[in-house]
Amino acid sequence: MTLPRRFLPSIASLRALxxxxxxxxxxxxAAELSQTQSAVSRQLKTLEDQLGVGLVVRxxxxxxxxPEAADxxxxxxxxxxxxxxxxLKLTTDPAGGSLSLAILPTFGMRWLVPRLAEFARLYPEVTINLSTRLKPFNFVTEPFDAAIHFGKHDWLGTEALRLRTERVVAVATPEFLAAHAPIERAADLMRLPLLQIETRPGAWPAWFEAQGVTGAKVSGTIYDQFSTITQAALHGLGVALLPDYLAEQDLATGRFRxxxxxxxxxxxxxxxxxxxQNARDPALCKFRDWLAGQAEDEDLLPR
Structure with a gap:
């Protein structure tokens, strides 16, 4: 069905609005659009005339x-x-396409990026653009085709491929642990500063629960990324609860215990x-199928 022209305003007028x-x-x-204020005002007036509806109050x-115009x-x-x-996708690589991917900063850098050389070798025609996001967002208003996310498959309007579950380990420097000895049971950690990650407020209580300690009271500094919480622990600020893939190197070298x-x-x-709605995008399909081969869990079907 072809809509009347009055219902298809110019991009310039819509951008101004x-x-x-x-x-x-x-x-x-006007500053963002690199225009004058009078030009923005004219575009809004043109839009009002075309739609036959008042949009602005002067x-x-x-x-x-x-309020109606804001909606x-x-x-x-x-x-x-x-x-x-x-x-952007058409002009970046019209032949093979591109994929704009939101990644969790630490997991993306430590787990995904080292694997991307293989993807580039297999699919040189596909361009992968990476940006970091810490929390779920609205795909309608953010410029991403897909995202790597930690949690449950509860992101509305999406399909998902599970990449890996997570195992965590409570770590600190040998010096910190020696200064706060004795630690004879898991509950003893509650008297220590426990470094917490903002995006996983229930991580420490869940860890204590798994050790048989119920109703744990957790106190300590809150950080927004694993990279900063790791550095805080290495500088003796407390005990960090880290994914095993992040802690293994420092545990092996003795920097953590x-x-x-x-x-x-x-x-x-x-x-x-x-x-x-992106499920059939060619670049996404190639990336998703390749990533399924990198995943470490069973039962990889989208759900």
Missing amino acids: EALDRLGSATAA QGRGIYLT YADKIRGALQQIAQAS SAWGDKTLISGAYYLVWPV
Whole structure:
């Protein structure tokens, strides 16, 4: 079905509307779009005339979106992002395509990136673009085709491939442990500073539960990434609960010692996730099929 032209406004007018909604002022919108304020105002007036609906309220020298226009801007934001993303993919590598992938910084650098040389050798026509994200996001408004995520397969509107489960180990420096001896049972760790990761607030209580300690009270500094929590532990600031693949080298060299116990399986896993509507994207299909061969778990079917 062909829509009337009045319902297909120009990209320039829609960008002006979206920028004004997001930035809150015509001055900021004009600066981002590399235009004058009068040009932004003209584009909004053109959009109003085309749609036959008032979109802005002019107060003194300022202009503001009406509530209805703000809702409209929120809806078109995703469409503009999809257009930009499709254009980027076409121009980056029109033959083989590209994949914009959001990764967890530490897992991405330590587990994924060392494996990408093989993918590049097998599929030189596909370009992989990497950016870091710590938490789930809305694929409609973010410029990504897929993401690597830790948790459960509960990201709405997506399919997923499980990459690996996680085992963690409680570690600290030998000097720190000697200064806080004796540690004769897991519960003794509760009197020590326990370094925590922001994205996994339940990690320490779950670890204590696995050691048979119920109702554990956890206190200590909170960090946003495993790279910083590792450095904090290496500088003697407390006990860190680290994935085994991150701790193994420092354990082998003696920089870390196990504070208590062995590797402990925790709830959650690493997943490759992608929007349902992207499932047939050629670049994604190649990457997903290759990554399935790198995964360390069984039962790899998307779910």
